[in-house]
Structure formats: C-alpha cells, structure tokens
Amino acid sequence: MKGFVCDENETPLTGVNILLINTNTGSTSNSDGRFIFKLNSGINFVVFSYVGFIRDTLFLTLERGDTVFRQVKLKPSFILMPEITVSATEISESERLIKKVIENKSSYLNKLNNYSYDAYTRTVLFVPIMDSVRFGGITQILSKGYFEKPDKFQEVILSKIQTKNITEAHNIFSIGKIPNVLEEYLIFDDERIISPLNSNALKYYNYQITDTMYLSGDPVYNVEFNPQNKNLPLFTGTLSILGSKLVPVKVELSGKEKVVSKVRKNIEVKQQHQVYENQFWLPIEVTYNSVIDLGMPGFPPISLNQQSLISSYEINDTSKPYLFDEYILKQEPVSGRDSDILWKVKQVQPLTDREQREFARIDSIVENANLFFRLAINLTRSVTAPGSSLITSINDFYHFNRVEGNYLGAGLNLKEVLHPFIITASAGYGFSDRRTKYLLSVKYGKNPFAVPYIKAFNRLNYADKFYEYNRLDITAYSLLFKDDYADYYYSSGYEAGIDNNISNNLSLSFSFLHEKHSPAYVNTGYSFFNKEKKYRNPYFVQSGVFNSLNFSFKYNNQNYYDFGFISAADVSQNYTEIKYDLSVSSDKLNSDFSFVQSYLSLRRHQKFSPALNVTVTFNYGKLKKDKAEQFKFHLPGNYGLFGPSTTFRTIASDEFRGSDYYAVFVENNFKNILFNLLGVPFLKNSRYDLVAYYNGGILSDEPFAGKTLYQEAGLGIDNIITFLRFDFTKQLTKHKTEDYVFSLRLSL
Template identity: 20%
Template structure:
C-alpha cells in the first residue's frame, strides 16, 4: 500500500484563496532557531507554534495586519504584515531583561510546582471521567468521515519530469495547505457516513456504515482497509494516543508533567465560555510527543479545542508531519462533545523541509447526539464487521443529506478527475505497476484471473536445488463468494514437478459458512510451528531457504489432501471441522529419516507415513476488525488477541491410515501496549499427544536455521533438535520504540529502536514414542527439553537505516548438545512506521 500511495502522483485541484498567509523562521540573537515559540494573529485566537527548526506557517480566512511572536524568556515581537501574503520572514527574538510583576517565567525543564498551567492540568485529570460521552449511560450520534490523499510540494521541476508527459493537465491548478504552506494536488478521496451507538454500562460500541464513496477506485477494499488501519479512533483524554502503531504521550496524560513543559498563555471567552489557553512542548527530543496548545473551560475543565503537532525529532519513520485539531461543542452549560476532528499526516521518505511526499488528511464530523436510549445487549453482539459495498453505495441525494461538511472545490474535483485519469493509458500503467507491487499478483481482467504471487517465483533448498514456481487464482472482485487457487513448481536438482490446488466457497454470508479443500504435493520443512495449519497452500520455508545456518537437510515430501467446513456464528468466533489425509517421507533419505518400527512390513521398518486425521478448530479473536463480505476478508487492525483450541484425532485404517491417536493444542497470543514504553507481544502454547506416533507426527520444537529473525521460533535451535509429545512454550518480545536510546546523546539522532526477547519451552517424549521411531534416531536426535526448560534470549537494534533490524541471540542452556549454537545473529528487512 505504501507503493500505491507514492505511485499515484498524478492529480488536480482548484485554488481556494485565504485572506492572510504567513511563513518564516524565528531565531534568537545568536541565529539559533527558537523552537515552540508562539505565533498568533493580533486580536485573534488563531495561532500556531514554531517547529523544532523554528519554522512556522499559518493562514486565515480573515485579514490581519499584525503578527505577534512570543516565547517565555524573550520579549514579544509585533510584526506588521504589509500584504495578505508574507512568506519567508525571519524574526529575531531578544532575551527579556525584565519580568512583568505577577508573571512567572518558565523556561527549559521547568518546575512542576507553582505553575498555574499544571494546576489546571490536574483539574482536567480529576474531571475527565465525567466529561463528554462518559456522562451518559448510553449514547448515539451520526458520524461523517472523509479521507483525502494529496501529492505535496509541487514545483516546476516536478511538473517537467518525463513521468508526467501527457498528464500535464492535472497541474492546471494547485492549492496550498493551511497547515504547512506547501502546494498540493489531491489524488484520492473516500467518504463514509455511519451511525454509532454505545453503552458505557455494558462497555460496548457499535458502528453501522450506511454509505461509502471512493474517487475512481470502485470501493477498493485494500485502500479502505489501509485507511481504516492508518487512522484508528483515539481519545485525547487517554494517557497515550496510538498512531501508526506507536504510542504518543497525550498532553492531557497524568504522566504529561514528566514529558511536557506547560505554560498558561491567555484566557478569553469562546462561545460564551471563559477558557484558559495552555501551551505545551516536549521536555526532551526524540520521544513520541507533541507540541501545541489547548483551550479549557474554567468551570468544567473540559477541553474546548486542542491542536497537537508531532515534533520532527519524534522516532517515527516515513512520516514528516502529524497535525491534529479537535473542536468541541457546548451542548448545554456543562456538556462538551466532540464536533470536529481533523488530522493531517505528511508521508515522506525524508524529514527535510523541502522533501516531497503525500498528505493523508482525515476529517471527521459528529452530529445529532442522542443519550440514554437503551439498547439490548444482543444489539451490540450482532455482526460488528458488516461492510458490503453493494449495499452502501448511495446516490447523490444521500450525500447531499448526510454529508455533515460540504466538500470544497478541490475535493469535489477529485471524483471527476479520477474518472478521467482511469481512461489515460499512461495512468493505467502506473496503477497496474503499483497494484502488482502491493498485492504480488498480475491482474488479467479478461480472464477474471491473477497470476502470482510474483514474490514466490524463485526459491532454493538442498533437496530441489534451484526451484521455480508459477501460481494463479481466480479473481472476479474483492468480494468473490468463491475462489480457486493453484501453483506448479519444478526443482532442477530432483527433476520433479510439484503442485498445489485449493478452493474456498462461501455457502452462507450471515454465518460465514465456508467449505474449503484441496491437494498439495511438494517438499516442506515440517516443524516451523507447534500449532500447524492445515491450509493446503500454506507457504513452506523450504522453498526459500537460500541462506541457512548449518545443514538444512531435514526436509519432507508431503502429499496432503484436506477438506474443511468453517463458520462464524458470533463475530470473531470461528468454528471449524475437517479431515486431512497425508503421506510423509524424507526428501533426503541419506541425511534425514522418518522411519519407524512397523510389524506388518517385511523388513519390520516403514519409511512412509500414511495418516488420516479428523480436526476440530476453535479460534477467538476479540477486538479484531475486518472489512468485506466475500470468502476472503481483510483485517484492518493488529491489536487484537488470538485464542486457538485445536483437537486432532488420528484414525487408523481409513484409507490404510497407520496410527490411532489424539492431540490437543491451545495457544494464546496477545499484543500489549505498555504506555510510552513500547509494545510487548506474547504467545503461550501448550499441547499433548495421546497415543503412540512416529517422528513425522510428533510436535517438533520450531527451530530456525535461516538468517532471518522469525517470531515464534527458537533461533538457536536446529530443525528437529527437540521433539515432544507434551509441551509448553512461551515467547515474549518487547520493542521499546527508541525510548531508551533517545536518552543517550550520541545515539539520539539515529532514531534506533531497542528490542528484547525471551523465549522458552519445556517438553516430554515418552519411551514408547522413542522406541517407535528408533530407526530415525540414527541421524535425528529423539530428545525433548524435559530435564529443564530450554530458553533463549536476544537483544536487538531496529530501525537501522529505517529498514533493517539486527538481533543478537543467545542460547541459555543445553550447550553440551552436539553442534549446539550458543550465539547467532539474525535480521529482518521491512518498512514500518
């Protein structure tokens, strides 16, 4: 999706003239920038704050003749505005030599005592539980949201590039951001209207989407899901605000006094309510913080309006600016309710002032509040994830009635422009390239088919050597009620073809009853997870082990056939039953054996396992949000927990199945946001196998012989180093998001992030199962970590060059095992905020 945003550089807008525009830099007498200085139009409540580099931009629909710049410890500067547009001003602040009586000068890391702003902040804390929607047992309101993406920092050099040849018409008119002063060109607009119901007693909330409209992309759910994940809901009264998977300390947080400097700047009537104006800015650089100001009522201590701007030094990638405005309406003398929420993000590869990027702008308007209308609990338990574009595409009359904020001229023009651009061959080529990079598939519309995935075409392993794979899937639309998918692969060392074919069919949309099945004949690395999936086309790391640690020769030939029936009777609760039949044998018999004792074999030993299993599965994902109604839906958040319970029954005799056994497995995964100290991800898994089974059916403690960090595996274990029939494992990984490195001066500017992890597993292996697989023990150890818990720990450094993470992994015990790896280095590449 990031490729999608940055490749849609093709667009249009109409000029909207503001009455007064100003920009410039504020410096001190030594020419050093003055960060967080106050800039306001005289005799108004309109103002801003300089950024880390002392730079500001501001505009207003009103006409002003004077600009006031102030900062505690400096004399106020009044600057006459000679015209409606005054750019690139340079304003020098002079240190104050006197203090007015009764004014407390606060600068630097100010004291938390005797500060009137901090006293007001404490009253905000005391009142926040009874402000806004929290005052009512139940609530409901209408919600209108528009999300726009714009290409910014347009100049003549960009317009003359060859990439835009034939598309010059999109640059006929440009607009200027009222926040940053940069020229921009709208490229995408999405509108949504919904009704929201909530119950503070039940602690439930439900949103019903009644209308959705996209500019030129036919309700593309990939875009909608990206937008929904990018701009999740937040409450400024919370201690931490989450944006782009990062937790920022709120200026209204109880920990705010340790994070921000506060100063009482002004007081005035706003909508007939006396309010105080408080300015805040961070105490330290490189932390996830804001700068800005807010107006708060003097009696209810409810916020009237607030703006938040992420500081440029904040440890966040690919985002140069984040600016937020919230306005609250006074419903009666004591109730302040959110009226309008505006958020602007400037996505860019660099944080330099003149670097180009893409604006992401979200505007949310709230209206028609209703209170204390009780709904039954079942109302909130119904499907919370309905999103059927066919049902919610509305005509113009719907939007004229429910659009709570009119589109301006440039927003209105996007719909027409995108429809035109879709007919331009050059633009269609750009769009197709972006689509391939984002999805991994090449679309062939006339066949209703996708070819791919392009990222799986080449692989290498010791059994197949060089391997090539070509796949395809049916694709009539993003809400297909059925889908077929398959691939063919060829190994140039074993000279064998492999294949996979699978199908999914949505039989009932309400209960999400899905029938699926397929067959795969391929080479696989078993034991890469304890709780394995029966997905026929699940990708095996055997096809991509180009770079490995040690001899990666314990590979398995697998012929798997599977069929299952799954339903979702309650939102986020999936229940499934199915059956699998598989044959397993070693892909490299000279190096790795799956042989076991078989009294019916002429030699007393069998080298192939034939096994039929019945499976029952229960997966509960509370808090998970999805989009779409087809057989495959998209997730739009990643902060939900996952509980999995799986029962497997092996049945001897069915299609000459070899073993009769039972297996019970449970896993629980949970992400935890630890305030401003980063994110912890935890997983616990337990399982037990009842009955005698050979090595191929035991639980392999997942090792990792690749050079890539892989959560859920044990990095310093070889494949099949430990196997078990009873096990319990724990994985903990915490990313501090630069919280610690930001306190170290020489590391601060590198924006590195520190990651620590601890993982452990205990297991047992019965004497009967050891004896059964005795022939395989010649080159595969049959041992479990039963004497003591096997554990590893690692420390890592992330965000190196903003794309690389390196982990230093240490093995805690079992160091006397043959070929034990006490230390290893792994890494990953990826784009993350």
C-alpha cells in the same frame, strides 16, 4: 448554501464552526474560508462560531433544489493578556484548571455510551521533486463511524474520489479512530502517547495559561503544555478550555521529533469541538499533518495533510444497536448511483482553489501519459481492488524448494463470484519431483456462524503443521543461499468439516481428515550461488493412511484494518490470543496409525508504560501412542527474513524434534526511550526501537532427552528501514549450534 467566512478585514477564517440549530448537523470552512453546507427545505437557522469571535446567525428560507451564496463576517471578541514573567502562583492556576478538567472528564465520559457520525476526509500528498515540493495526489472519502463504550470502534468507507494517479484500491486515507485528549492515551499507528489530559498528566506535562478569549460569551482559556520528561514520547501544544463547561473546544498537538511511529514523523494534530444536545463536546473538524518516511533508498518522504469534517452525530441511540466485527476500518463501497447521491447529500468541504488546479493537473498528466504508465495503474487497480481479486497467493504461481525444484501453477479465488459459495482452487507442477499438485476448497458461507466446507488435495506438506512456514522466504533462501530449512512429505486425500464463528473473537472447527502420506526427497541441487554446497536431506517419515478427527479452538481479541488489498493488525492495543488443536487417529477409523496429538499456544501483549511493551508466548505440544515422525514437534529455528519472533535464533533448522514440547518466548520493546536516556548518537530521537528477548524450550527426545531446557537471550533494533529488525542472540545452553548469532528479519 455556499459561502465565504472572514473577519472584518475580509481575511479568510479557517475552521469556522457551522451548525444547523436544533440538529447535530455541522460543517467548517476550508483554508480559503470557503464552505458548502447542505440544508433542509423550509426554515433554517445557521450559526457561525469561532474562538475569539462573536458568533453570527443566519436565517434562511429555502425550497428544494435552491442554492444560495452568503458571505459571513465575524467580529473579534477577545482579551489578550499582556506578556508577563510567569511565577509559581500563575503556574499553579494553570495546573488547577487542568486538574478540574481531568476531574470533570470522567463524569462527562460516563454519559457518552455510544455515537455514530458521518465523515468527509480530504487528504493531500506532497512529494519532493528536485529542490521543491509538489502535490503528489488528492483523495476524498465519505465514511460512517461507530463508537460504543468502552472501546468498540469501527469506520466503514462508503465512497471515494481521487486523482487518477491513485487507484481506488489504494485510497485508504480515512479519518480512523479520532484522537481524543479526554482519553488516557492518544493512538498513532503503533504508538500510545500519554494524553495531556491523562489522569496523571500533571506528572508528565507542564502547563501555562497564555491568554483568554471568548466563545459565544463564555471565556476560553488557552493553555500551553510541554513535556516534563524530555526522554518520553510526549506532545507539546495548546488546549483551549471552555471555562463554564471545563472541556476542550480546540486542541493543537505537535509531536516534533519526540513522537515518531513506525512510518510517520513530524506528527501534528488540530481539532475543533462543537457542543451537541447541550452537553456533549465532540470533534467537528480534525486536521492531521505528518511525514510518511519509510527510510528506504528510492522512497523519498511524503508529506501528508489530512482534514476530516465530522457531522450528523447520533448520540446514545439504543434503538438500532450496531454489530461490530473485528475490523477497526473496513470498506463497503456503495454502487455508482448511490455514491453520486451520497456526495450530493452529505456534508463536505470544498477543495481550495489551488487543490482544484492541482487535481486537474495530475489527472491531465495521467491521461496523457504513455501506454506503459497507464497499464501499470490499471494492473494495480485490477489486482488490489477490494473484493475483486480473483487470484490467490503469488506462491501458487511460482515457488522453489529442494523437493519440487521450480514450481509453476495458478490459483483462483472465487469468493465474490458464486456467492454464497466460496471456492478456492490451485494447481501446479514441480519440475524436479515431476509431480502435479492441486487443492480445491469449497465453503458454503450463507450462514457466517456455521460454515461447512470440503477440501480435496494432492500436495507437498510441511512436517510441522503448527509452524507457519513462508514459501516466499524458502524460495529466496534456497535460490540465493542453498538453504531450505523446512522438511516435507507428500499428502493426498480430502477433509470435510464445519467452521463455527461463535463471535468476532472466538471460533471453533470440527473436521474429519483422510490423507495418505509418503516421504519426499531432495530432487534438485540448483541454486544461484554455493554450487558446491548440498541441500540437507528431509528426515524420514512413515508412509500410510491417516484418518483423524480434528478439533480446533481459536480466540483472538486483536482488531484489524481492512485496506482492501491487505489486512493489517492493530498493534497499538493490548490483546490475547489462544489456540488449541486436537487430532485423534485410531484403527477404529481405519487408520494405519493410532495417535493423539494436542497443541496449545497462549500469547499476551501488554503495554504497561511507554518503555514496557511486553509480549509473552507459551507453546505446549504432546504426541501420544504411535509417534510418526511427521507429527513430532520441533524447536523452530532462525528461518530467514519472514520468520516470526517466536523462533530460536541460534538453531538453524528443524534438527530438534520431540513428542513432548514446551516453549516460552518473552520479549519487551523499550521503544526509543532507552536510547534517549543514554543519549546514544544517531539512535536518540529516532524511529529505532530497542528490543530485549528471552527464549526457552524443552523437547522430550534427543538431543534434549531428560527434558533439558534450551535457552537463549538477545537484543534487537527494530524499524531499520521501517520493516527490518536486527537481532544479536547469545546461546545460554551449550550445544553444537552457534554460541551467538547476528540475524536480520522482516518486522511487519
């Protein structure tokens, strides 16, 4: 059924709820008042309802393949309260209503154990051009969402349609986890905003009943709310509360300048709710407006209008439990034929007349574009399309360091080609050390819970295997500043083992490693600048054959977004990460050295309040028996733009090594709240976050013999041009390094 819904004056009504009686199938009208509603063959009763209007019911008898058109006129039914001066008593009535809704929500949420739904999401991008704003692209997505108490959620993208200037790989504008005002917090990117129906909401928001309308004969109270504390990131807006059920049937949220995430501002959310199974009020439509602003020169702000239609709820179904993994969002696109069927049978919203015209205009521009522009789009599609990329990291093709000089090579990822085998291969040549390196890894992934693998390699290794050096960072700093902060040695051999994925959060690994070590030296003095400066010599490593048994344990309950071309962590939630590694080598394994090396890393991220977002990391390492230099631990220094927060900013390189290692890194993100409280010009009500941190470390060997604690502390400003962080660090333990350091790094 296609149609048009309007009021008595034939003014289009946007967001009218459309429900098929005795089912969980629903839809809504678009901003033109138009709708498309998929029905069953036979007899159908379709209800149209809208707050402030009398609902209408259509009776339709259809045969398979029928298409009908209907115009539906809804009659108003509301009582508008006259404008009056609000007194303390009237405010009390508003608070009393909100208190009842909060008290009621726990019993309501306790009944909702799990649900799934179908979603259609239409996203329109607007870009500034000269003095006007134009359509920059249109995307449409069909997805399936799953929820299970207390907080398990996953959305699976099934099919996509987009204008030709947006590749399928970059069409990632799904509905995501639906903001629910009944929950304690509303999640937007990296921000957790106190909900206007939080258990303690009356401490944070002011409320006022502005008018009363009716929905199917029941009174609906429109309650406006605004923040009590102007310095906290809180919403203003309206809650439409159904009096008989004490649940919100309509929600409007506006973040204005107060709610700003890492990449978004001007956040607005509108929701409409529909009753299912006579007791569950769930969103049927969500509209999300925001401005994506990277704050980078040459990247103008992009306005985003996103509308999601949610239908076909299955509630408290225990017959087919869903297996969640670590991803909040992932992509499992269906085949072309199945995709066509999905678009025919799933509930969707028609594009407005203007959107259809702009869709055709953008496609026409791309089709008639010059060859270079079309090649650029096809290249991004081939490189970043989900699951189809055959290349490994860009560093496998080129990198630079003081040992290899210019390295040229190639890398292939054959994960999807020879299933269930997962083959990764890379090889290349260092022009300064005149050596060929290679890595071949073969995994058998038929059983995801136990994945055997074997690796053969001849490579340049980093001296500290527990620190994740960034080769792109080393390349940039070597070429630009003649500063290569890592230390190296050559390693050749093989490794065989098995990865055990016990659960989504827990994995174990067992392996046998045979490798031959030899020292590496400075082989080039090249750099774009600083011609007179010399590279630091790598420290001496012991040569020989090392055979070891290895065990690793990893636990991480953090969730991720799979965008196809990149995987991003969900930083809005609390999480715990535990890593433990144990390596044992002895003459019984025909090894030239006997040692036991253990390493433990514990990290906890906890959001206590809007201004208390604490991350604590504790690292411990111990090396026993033969203490080969390449296996010693070090205090990680301030390593360029890509260095993590768990580094010592006042240490410039890996000059401090030891066999016993302890370190603690404590950091709190105050968000923007302290800047607001202090009224700091330019920083108040901005995207910039204030960060405070403390780092402490102990090494058993020189220069900190006797286990002297090395300490530093500092302040940082995060979200500079979105992805940069500026730190000022003061050395608390006097040493030959700088007393204080200003540093800049990426904050991804």
